[in-house]
Amino acid sequence: MFLGTFVALALGTYMYQRIATGLTARATSIGEQQALNERDYAQSLFNNAPRTDINSLRAIGLQIAAPVTGTGRESDGGQHDRIVIMRSVDNTFPPLGIISTESGDERLIPASLRAAVQKDPTHAQLQIGTAPVNGKMIPAVIVGARIVIPNAGNYDFYLVSPMTAETQMLGIVRTSFLLGGLALTLLLAGIAYLVTRMVVSPVRDAAHVSERLTAGALNERMQVSGEDDLARLATSFNAMADSLQRQIRQLEDLSKLQQRFTSDVSHELRTPLTTIRMASDMIHASRSDFTAPVARSAELLSRELDRFETLLTDLLEISRFDAGAATASHEPGDLRDIVERVVDGCESLAAAQGVRLRVHARRPAVAPMDARRIERIVRNLVTNAIEHAEHKPVDITVAANPTAVAVAVRDYGVGLREGDAEQVFNRFWRADPARARTIGGTGLGLSISLEDARLHDGWLQAWGEPGNGACFRLTLPVRAGQPIVRSPVTLAPDDSSIGIAMPRGNSLTMGTPAAGGPVGHSDPGGERWRSAR
Amino acid sequence: MTTGRVLVVDDDPSLAEMLSIILEGEGLEVTVCAAGDLALRAFRESKPDVVLLDVMLPGIDGVEVCRQIRAESTVPIVMLTARTDTVDVVLGLESGADDYVTKPFKPQELVARVRARLRRGDDNAEAETLQLGDLTIDVPGHVVTREGSTILLTPLEFDLLVALARKPWQVFSRETLLEQVWGYRHAGDTRLVNVHVQRLRSKVENDPENPQIVLTVRGVGYKAGKA
Structure with missing residues (x-):
């Protein structure tokens, strides 16, 4: 558009210049010829003058200079010609005075022209000047030549011939060029618009449709019209979308089916389990009536039932996460209260393991949370830490900053091997299967914790070093929808960059190792960590 | 027993x-x-x-x-x-x-x-009458009346209303109500409280959309309206 305007302007200017030059050249040649004619005519009049006294000569001069019509000059334009007869510089005869068509015309003659005539009297001298026509100054051809007046000596004869016609013509040309340029520009704009309509808008449509597809509107399709390349593009685009949609639907159905199955199995197991549970409790309650082996069996039955139940509950919880059916209520809660409750609940376990729990929570750490889920996470982290602390103390730190609240559970026990920090959140993952379990666990605890954290848009991260213990940190945003900038608690002892941002893609699809997982690092050769409930 | x-x-x-x-x-x-x-x-x-x-x-x-x-x-x-x-x-x-x-x-x-x-039913039998808004609560008789007409409440709804009405100055957290009304010793499901408060309101409030008897205290729990 801009380019088009520019080209039109440049072209117009160039052509205008060319025409102007041509016209000027024509006007000068005509003017020169005419001037020579006029001069010859004037010369002959003076030569044939009957009397050569000053007054007669002057009268002849005035007759020559008088505005003449019909002397063979061009019909219009010519009438504005002026004639000026002036005494040459080197003339010593008595002066005739200046003879001109209109008084004051002699001022139109440039001094340089006079000098040129003086220098070379035999030829006509030519210059472009200006002359007033109808009160306006317009360019004029001024021609000077020498005439010899008997008894009066050398005189300079000048013809001022304004380029009226040429100026008018140039005006017309300029106007037409301007109008033409404007029309051309508009035309260009129109063409550009049409091209946009024809080519760009289908492309734009395609972009829009693919954006909608990306956003999940799988039914979105492009409109196919005509049989050009764009129509082909639309057709293949739609085919691609169809195929994608089909595959996504299939996967969705499959995954729904699987989730449904998990959920149904868990539910169906519950009724018989309830009966078994109650029967077992009855037997367990009267175990003192049995012989020692039977009584012990009753105890084992009861204990394993507990484990079975926990596992079922965890499975159900995971299947609910998988189905996207898990919802969290968000009410303001203080992490310190939750930590306090958890620590109270874990006191006896810690005592049994010879572990001291140290809580560092000075300031309130209030954030919107589902207290039940957060408590579950914290309890999970604390029991894990107790189990792996190897009788060393466990530090529980609560802190807050403007964007986040966090709780970190740090033990100084066996730590994590390299790569374990990424693995700990995997379902049923155990660092060292050979290790005897002291506290029952389903292997789903940390997976559920991670899902719970995610439900809060929070982070759950692990760090560990063999022999130096491990640290698990839960960070929650202070306001829903506002991303966490930085966790207020450190994760690793040299917490420079580790775990500042929540890595993406820590998917917990069953059977696949969680890609990425919250950041953690550790050195080789360490011990084990496992997720316990 | x-x-x-x-x-x-x-x-x-x-x-x-x-x-x-x-x-x-x-x-x-x-x-x-x-x-x-x-x-x-x-x-x-x-x-x-x-x-x-x-x-x-x-x-x-x-x-x-x-x-x-x-x-x-x-x-x-x-x-x-x-x-x-x-x-x-x-x-x-x-x-x-x-x-x-x-x-x-x-x-x-x-x-x-x-x-x-x-x-319920075997606790105190002393005459106790509570006033809450335009409601009259006869505690041992288990009767709630508004301007002479009886409002039929389930025992649990009645207990909930009585718990709130006995201490109109106190804000009850959902956990406290669970313990007092349902008899849970440990934290149970607070959804129980929410649902029952809704049901109670639908019976005792003149306009359940704009409750005057059972008020919600955001972020804390519930309290009784002005007597």
Whole structure:
């Protein structure tokens, strides 16, 4: 558009210049010829003058200079010609005075022209000047030549011939060029618009449709019209979308089916389990009536039932996460209260393991949370830490900053091997299967914790070093929808960059190792960590 | 030990029998009904003090049975559910159940819930009348009246209202209410409180959209309106 305007302007200017030059050249040649004619005519009049006294000569001069019509000059334009007869510089005869068509015309003659005539009297001298026509100054051809007046000596004869016609013509040309340029520009704009309509808008449509597809509107399709390349593009685009949609639907159905199955199995197991549970409790309650082996069996039955139940509950919880059916209520809660409750609940376990729990929570750490889920996470982290602390103390730190609240559970026990920090959140993952379990666990605890954290848009991260213990940190945003900038608690002892941002893609699809997982690092050769409930 | 009659509505014979054994061991009188469409008749015949109702039943499902029983009685109803999904639980509670236990449950847990539902009625018998808004609450008589006309409340709704009305200056957290009204010693499901407060409001408020009797204190819990 801009380019088009520019080209039109440049072209117009160039052509205008060319025409102007041509016209000027024509006007000068005509003017020169005419001037020579006029001069010859004037010369002959003076030569044939009957009397050569000053007054007669002057009268002849005035007759020559008088505005003449019909002397063979061009019909219009010519009438504005002026004639000026002036005494040459080197003339010593008595002066005739200046003879001109209109008084004051002699001022139109440039001094340089006079000098040129003086220098070379035999030829006509030519210059472009200006002359007033109808009160306006317009360019004029001024021609000077020498005439010899008997008894009066050398005189300079000048013809001022304004380029009226040429100026008018140039005006017309300029106007037409301007109008033409404007029309051309508009035309260009129109063409550009049409091209946009024809080519760009289908492309734009395609972009829009693919954006909608990306956003999940799988039914979105492009409109196919005509049989050009764009129509082909639309057709293949739609085919691609169809195929994608089909595959996504299939996967969705499959995954729904699987989730449904998990959920149904868990539910169906519950009724018989309830009966078994109650029967077992009855037997367990009267175990003192049995012989020692039977009584012990009753105890084992009861204990394993507990484990079975926990596992079922965890499975159900995971299947609910998988189905996207898990919802969290968000009410303001203080992490310190939750930590306090958890620590109270874990006191006896810690005592049994010879572990001291140290809580560092000075300031309130209030954030919107589902207290039940957060408590579950914290309890999970604390029991894990107790189990792996190897009788060393466990530090529980609560802190807050403007964007986040966090709780970190740090033990100084066996730590994590390299790569374990990424693995700990995997379902049923155990660092060292050979290790005897002291506290029952389903292997789903940390997976559920991670899902719970995610439900809060929070982070759950692990760090560990063999022999130096491990640290698990839960960070929650202070306001829903506002991303966490930085966790207020450190994760690793040299917490420079580790775990500042929540890595993406820590998917917990069953059977696949969680890609990425919250950041953690550790050195080789360490011990084990496992997720316990 | 309170003797009481319990109606167990469950289609799983083993579970029903096991429940009978446990509850009879507690000195309760148990009637079993195996299908939803028979439940109402069984209820009318046995006149139980507590109903244990499975959600998944052949014939009519538990939620519907609950609604039917609630239509003619304020008897305490405890739902047995295998689902802990919010929707199912809330649906059960909204249909009129007072409490629910999730399968699998421990026998002691169930017995505690049943006892808690039976407990009422044998506490104090002193005359006590409370005034809350334009409501008059006759505590031992279990009657709530507004301008002379009686408002029918379930025992649990009544207990909830009394708990709030006795201390109108106090804001009750959901956990406190669970402990006082439902008799839970440990933190239970606060959804119970939300649903029952909604139900109570729909009965006692002039405009349930704009409650004056039971007020919500955001982020804390509930309190009674001005006397």
